[in-house]
Amino acid sequence: MIHRYTTFIKAVNLTIDYIILNLSMVIAYLIEDKSYISWISNKAYLPVVLVFNLIWLLSANITGLYEHVLNKDSIKTYRGLIKTYLLFVSFICFTIIILIGTKAYFITREYLFYSLALFGFLLGFWKLIFLSIRRSDRSLLVDSRSAIIIGGGRIGNDLKNFFKNNPSRGYNVIGFFDDNPDVVQNKDLYLGSTSDCIRYVIANKVDEIFCTLPSAEAEKIERLMLDADKNLIRFKFVPDYYDYGIKPTSIQSFGHIPVISIRPEPLENILNRFIKRVFDIIFSLFIILFVFSWLFPILAIIIKLQSKGPVFFVQARSGRDNKTFNCYKFRSMKINDDSDKKQATRDDDRVTRIGKFMRKTSLDELPQFFNVLIGNMSVVGPRPHMLSHTEQYSLLIDKFMVRHFLKPGITGWAQVKGLRGETKTTDDMMARVEADVWYLENWSFLLDMKIIVLTLWNSVKGDKKAF
Template sequence: MPAGRSLTFWAQWLAAISVLILLLCALAVMKTGEVDTQYRMLAALMLLGSVPAYTMMQVYHKQHGYLAGLGRLLAGWLALLCGLTVAAFITKTSELFSREVIIILAVAGFALQACLYLPLHNLSRRYQQRIQAARTSLIIGTGDLALDLADKLAHQKKEPLIGLVAADDLPLPSNNVYPILGSLAHLRDLIATHRIRRLYIALPLTEAEKIEELYIDLLDSSVDVIWIPDLRSLILLNHSVSEIEGLPAIHLNESPLTSYPTAALSKALLDRTVALIAIILLSPVLLATALAVKMSSPGPVLFKQKRHGWNGKIIKVWKFRSMRMHDDHQVRQASREDPRITRVGRFIRRTSIDELPQLFNALQGRMSLVGPRPHAVAHNDYYTGKIDAYMARHRIKPGITGLAQISGCRGETETLDKMEKRVELDLAYINHWSLWLDIKILIKTPFSLFSKDIY
């Protein structure tokens, strides 16, 4: 967690947890006349458990708007309550607490946090804006990378951008919308004249020697120097920057499941818990569909196909059989009015009921509820080499639903463009993966089932 976000988080968290503990103590006194041991233990667990729960849900992130922030606050509070409930169940201590106290704490606790969130979030944003307004910046470079950076800084409106500085041997653009204040020979004068506090070096990697010279020359200047590496020609996957024994490390390609092991464990728990609950609730549908498939045509109820899973491992994905038994040696995607599809199969494909057995795949840990949809091995072999970074979509567990599916990329991919769009969304999911994103996709999935491209 960056220092700026850390300060914002801890200040708001401290205010919220203080109010919660005071509320719990007040409720305990009203109920029993004192704060008994079990309520003191509950207060301690709330104090300790709220940090991972709120961090996981990115509560108090300064970039969130009010509604998004309140949504994350609710998610973090519910995660904390679930964790406390599980702890009470395991330790068999739930009977020690007054149901009235717990219910009021759950409802009033969130209400108080929400009331605190609005003014504190507003104060936090104003504080950040005041700091950023005083942090005037300058970009060294006039190429595409520098202009792209200038656009992003202007869009974010976080810090005033004074202009650009041209490197001596690079041509100046003719239609630049940002002022070019001079060349490197005028750099120190520009820093002093405009009271520059942050300096971005946005030069191509071919200018490595010049970048090093600039860094050494600016060591005695009272400015923050930030180097923006030109990595746009690379397809980055869940990229990040870290430090290894004092050496800066740029992670170009990393699976979210290995880079965030704690969050990955939360994803696995969410997958298996929701999958088990869904199997129980949908058991009448599963049994009725199995019977209908068996009666519709000869053959097994389930269709098990080899597909690539996490890190390219071959797994068997389960589906209700929707086609008649056939001897096609070539794996073909289902198409509209496909004669191989049975009458029952057409209905269960149209309603996505045929995908429900994959809940068992999720329960087994082979699949996730949310992730890139797994394709047949033959299809992967075909598209590998035709689409850049195609197999990179397997750096996370395949899912029953995904960002591509709720974005309209469903059905047959009869053209390369359609598969490229699906892969683009799959990689975007990996790059922006979070537990909150999984929850949003799960909520949106039922509304995507009415797509005309499902058949």
């Protein structure tokens, strides 16, 4: 099956890309360096190597370069490669030239040009080779296996249709075994009762058995499992919690009792929470000291000049575990009685002139870095809602409260996916909730970095839903 090789092929791609990157740097060093110091013993050169490697990893993660390497066609592969390369070059130029400077590590602009140009050429050539190999040998990666399904009900039929619609999984379903022939939709695929199953599998050299019988038939399932083990037949059980729409991702054993988690939560890992919290503290301190400190008096004066009222807008919002906290913002509206129940709309007459600018650039959110420092918010997470909205939508959307397993954030996955601003319908809010739940299930530190970069980019170019 193709999916069995995906991780391996992804690792091969990543490894070769890194070899090409570092080889390009070494060749550029040999071309440009006039000191005749071996590159491997040049201590001033090694930090540059680290920067190049880390930035390539960040760029590839942002663009998803190594995702679906076996399924993406050549156009999508090269499109993703070009996006990643351009992002990589941009980050390199910004980091090396602007942030740390070229003189600090004896880097010349010529070295940067040679290394980046050579890397781009070799990378493009390698991907051409990879696509050629993949095209000619893709059929060899498909490990086709024959299978039968025990249980011809809805679950069994859904499983058969899944394999039919996803040939890359490599399963060829021969038919069904069930003690009730009437439940099998396609009568041509009915092979007999469950007692005939093992004999048929042995006689026809079937590779695997998928059992979709309900747990109420535990005795029958156990007998089939034992018979399959005795005859070296792989037996896979499809549990009937499938009916609840649950997609389990981890199983813990409490003694001999399996306990299934219905969704992954990477931030339940204490190390992940520690990493996220340390980053929140460092990043919020940086923004407060180097951005907020000088921008605050400017914005405060303009806010006071344009409308009466306080500089800050403080509102009770729903936080982690649905605990209420005070969320801070620069006041972007005139004082009004609807601020705790009515969202801002396009051309809202409550928004001041400076307020429109702050909301467009998200500068009104800057005081929330104090919330992050305090600990009731994170830099990245689901946006906190007004209490009235939490109460309203928790009754309308089943998974709405799931987003409160996390600390709310200044920005989030929903926001960079364009799901920000006014929620005119329940469907709008549902899309935002789905994005927040996806973030909860797929959190990683690099994903947070990606969201922050995209947020900064959206602030620069302007977001049409920011008003």
